Every structure is written in structure tokens, then in C-alpha cells.
Amino acid sequence: MSSDALEIIQNLEEPLREAVKKATSDADRQKIEQQLQSLSDLDLAITQDDFTSEVAKLQAISDTLREIISELQGQIDNLFLDQLAQTGRDNGLA
Amino acid sequence: MFLIAAGFVLNACATGGIAEFEAYKTAFDKAQTTSGSIFDQLAIQERWLFLRVNKKDLNSVAFDPNLARYYTDSVDPPGTAALRASLDTIKIYNDILYGLETGQTAEALAGKISALESSLIAGIKDTSSVISGLTKAEPHVAAALPAIDAAFQVLLPFVQEVLKLRSREYFRAFLVKAHPTVIALLQELRESTRYIFPVLTAAIRNSDTALRAGLSAADTDKINTYRKLLADWVILIDATTNALERAKLAAEAPPTVVGTITGLTGVAVEMDAVAQSAKKHLAELATK
Numbered sequence: 001m002s003s004d005a006l007e008i009i010q011n012l013e014e015p016l017r018e019a020v021k022k023a024t025s026d027a028d029r030q031k032i033e034q035q036l037q038s039l040s041d042l043d044l045a046i047t048q049d050d051f052t053s054e055v056a057k058l059q060a061i062s063d064t065l066r067e068i069i070s071e072l073q074g075q076i077d078n079l080f081l082d083q084l085a086q087t088g089r090d091n092g093l094a
Numbered sequence: 095m096f097l098i099a100a101g102f103v104l105n106a107c108a109t110g111g112i113a114e115f116e117a118y119k120t121a122f123d124k125a126q127t128t129s130g131s132i133f134d135q136l137a138i139q140e141r142w143l144f145l146r147v148n149k150k151d152l153n154s155v156a157f158d159p160n161l162a163r164y165y166t167d168s169v170d171p172p173g174t175a176a177l178r179a180s181l182d183t184i185k186i187y188n189d190i191l192y193g194l195e196t197g198q199t200a201e202a203l204a205g206k207i208s209a210l211e212s213s214l215i216a217g218i219k220d221t222s223s224v225i226s227g228l229t230k231a232e233p234h235v236a237a238a239l240p241a242i243d244a245a246f247q248v249l250l251p252f253v254q255e256v257l258k259l260r261s262r263e264y265f266r267a268f269l270v271k272a273h274p275t276v277i278a279l280l281q282e283l284r285e286s287t288r289y290i291f292p293v294l295t296a297a298i299r300n301s302d303t304a305l306r307a308g309l310s311a312a313d314t315d316k317i318n319t320y321r322k323l324l325a326d327w328v329i330l331i332d333a334t335t336n337a338l339e340r341a342k343l344a345a346e347a348p349p350t351v352v353g354t355i356t357g358l359t360g361v362a363v364e365m366d367a368v369a370q371s372a373k374k375h376l377a378e379l380a381t382k
Contacts, residue, residue, distance in 0.1 A: 006292060010299075017308055033306065040300045044147050047292040051140070054282075054289040055173045061279045062180045068272045069187050072264070076194075079260055080203045083253060 009043045111266060111345030112195050118337035119188050125330035126181050128372040132327055135320075135379065136290060137167075137174040143296050144171060173293075180283060184276060194265035200257035208250060215243050266345040273342045280335045287324045294320045319378050326372035 016036050023029035144164045145152060163171050170178060193199035295317050298304060304313055 020306060036305050040305050044143060044296055044300060047296050048143050048147050051173055051289045051293050054286050055176045058180050058282050058286060059176050061282055062183045065183050065187060065275045065279060068275060072190055072268050083207060083257055
């Protein structure tokens with residue numbers, strides 16, 4: 001689950017933030033900040049991948065519904081044509 | 095007496111599911127209104143997320159036309175566009191069923207038939223006058239036209255009634271047929287909130303300040319408002335799903351009047367409360 005992965009990232013970030021505060025040299029601070037940045041990049045990549053996968057699922061179901069709508073519209077058109085033919089027959093025009 | 099009873103039975107058959115479908119349609123419209131505001135927010139955050147994740151490709155010499163929807167803010171980025179399209183598809187489906195259910199489609203079809211009949215009669219008259227002018231042939235065709243037209247005008251209300259009955263049969267058949275797909279789509283939209291929420295909050299939790307110092311009180315407040323807004327939307331989707339279940343059951347079986355009214359009133363009261371709540375949370379987001 002994505003939320004699990006994002007939670008793990010959040011849990012990893014918290015001690016790193018504490019470590020930034022306690023860093024005694026610029027080099028240490030930069031190293032920890034880079035780790036935080038990597039975790040952030042990972043967070044964003046997971047967020048985007050999950051969202052894209054979910055959208056694909058929605059699109060597949062939407063496509064199925066669109067097919068049903070096309071079928072329905074076809075049947076309505078047939079209803080019109082059937083009735084038109086019947087009207088023509090009733091009037092002796094066909 | 096038998097005829098009156100038969101009339102009630104026929105009326106019940108003809109109207110089964112209509113009140114329930116209208117309640118469902120109202121519920122869906124409320125959910126879609128709230129969705130529109132959420133998607134406006136989502137479009138901004140989806141674009142930000144994509145550009146941030148792909149920032150290495152966004153140098154000063156590269157332009158990928160396939161990413162146009164991400165570059166410009168004049169249209170929705172692809173994910174948001176797909177979500178909006180999903181709801182629009184349900185809306186189109188609802189509107190078609192509504193047209194069948196209310197008789198609007200039948201009236202439109204009868205109108206088309208009437209227009210075609212008029213143009214046919216006019217066409218025959220024109221042809222007949224040309225022919226008679228040239229050859230004096232077929233005078234009986236022209237003479238019969240008023241009678242044909244009059245017969246059609248007498249038949250038109252019956253045509254319309256037949257179309258109405260047929261269109262209500264279609265309404266019930268397609269309500270039942272499409273039910274699993276529409277329910278699946280509504281449930282997937284509900285499920286999508288799990289993945290929409292991190293997109294909405296990505297910029298907040300990954301800002302430079304939040305990354306180094308953690309979330310501020312204002313950040314947490316804004317994230318909580320997004321959570322409430324999505325929660326309102328979930329409740330509206332749930333109410334819509336329940337209303338569609340009722341409509342489907344009613345279309346399959348004659349409804350009991352008391353059960354229908356009681357159920358629909360309860361749904362309407364809850365939907366109004368949640369729709370108001372969503373408006374409040376959107377207003378809060380606008381000021382944060």
C-alpha cells in the first residue's frame with residue numbers, strides 16, 4: 001500500500017530532522033539534508049505513481065460505461081427508426 | 095373497479111424506480127458539484143507534483159509536446175482530466191436515463207417523426223405540383239395528402255405514448271444493466287481519495303521548510319482541511335451509491351410508497367448537510 005510506504009518515509013524523516021538540528025559540522029548537516037531530499041524525492045515519485053495507476057483503473061471503468069452509453073444511444077436511435085417505419089406503415093406511406 | 099385496480103398496477107409498473115432515480119440523480123449532481131471544486135485544487139497540485147518529480151527534464155532547451163497538459167495551466171493535467179471525465183461520463187449516462195424516464199426523449203423522438211412527416215408531405219406536394227404542372231399526372235396523390243396529414247396528427251399522441259412506454263422500458267432495462275459498472279466507477283472514485291489526498295498534500299509536506307523543520311501548525315491545519323473536504327466528498331459518493339442501489343431495486347420491483355418517501359427524505363437531509371460542509375471547507379482552503 002502506498003500510504004504504508006509514505007508513512008515509512010515520514011517515520012524515517014523525523015529522526016533525520018532531529019539529526020540536522022544536532023549536526024556539529026556543515027558537512028554533516030549537508031549529508032543529512034541530502035538524505036532528507038532523497039526521501040522527499042522518493043515520497044513524490046511514489047505519490048505520482050500511485051495516482052497514475054489509480055487514474056488508469058478509473059479510465060478502464062469509464063470506458064466500459066461509455067460502451068454501455070453507446071449501446072443505449074444506438075437502441076434509442078433504433079426505437080426512433082422502428083416507430084418512424086411504423087408511422088409510415090400506418091399512413092400507407094411505406 | 096377491476097379497471098381502476100389494473101390502472102394502479104400499470105401505473106406502478108410504468109413509474110417503478112422513477113422517484114428513486116431522480117433522488118440518485120440529485121445526489122450525484124451534489125457530489126459532482128463538490129468534485130469540481132476538489133478537482134480544481136487537484137489540478138494545481140498534480141501539475142506541481144509532475145513538474146517537481148520531472149524537474150531534471152525541464153531544462154531551458156527541452157520541450158516535449160506530449161507534456162503540454164502539464165506545462166500549461168489553461169487545461170487540467172491528465173490525471174485530473176481523467177477524473178473529471180469519469181464523472182462527466184456518469185452525468186451523460188444519468189441525463190440519457192433521465193430523458194427516457196421523464197418522457198423527454200420520447201417527446202423529442204415524436205417531434206423528429208412529426209418533422210419528418212411534415213417534410214415528407216411537403217416534399218410530395220412539391221413533387222406533385224411539378225408533375226401536375228408538366229403532365230397533369232397523379233392528381234389523386236395531392237388530393238390524399240390532407241387526409242394522410244390529418245390521420246398522422248390523430249396518431250401522433252398515440253405514437254408519443256408508445257414511445258414513452260418503450261422509453262421507460264429502456265430506462266429500467268439500462269438502469270439495471272449499467273448498475274454494476276456505475277457502482278464500480280463510484281466505488282473506484284471513493285477509493286481514489288486514498289491517492290488524491292497525498293497529491294493534494296505533497297507540496298505542503300515536501301516544502302523546503304517542512305522537510306527541514308517538520309510541518310508547521312498552519313501546514314497541519316491545511317492538511318486537515320483537505321482531509322475534511324475529501325471526507326465530505328466520500329460521504330456524498332456513498333450517498334450517491336446508496337441512492338443508485340435504491341433506484342435499481344425499485345426498477346426491478348414495484349416500490350412501496352411509504353418506504354420510498356422515508357428513505358429518500360433521509361438521504362436528502364444528509365446530502366444537504368454534507369454539501370454545506372464541503373462548501374465550508376473549500377472556503378477555509380481559500381483563506382489558508
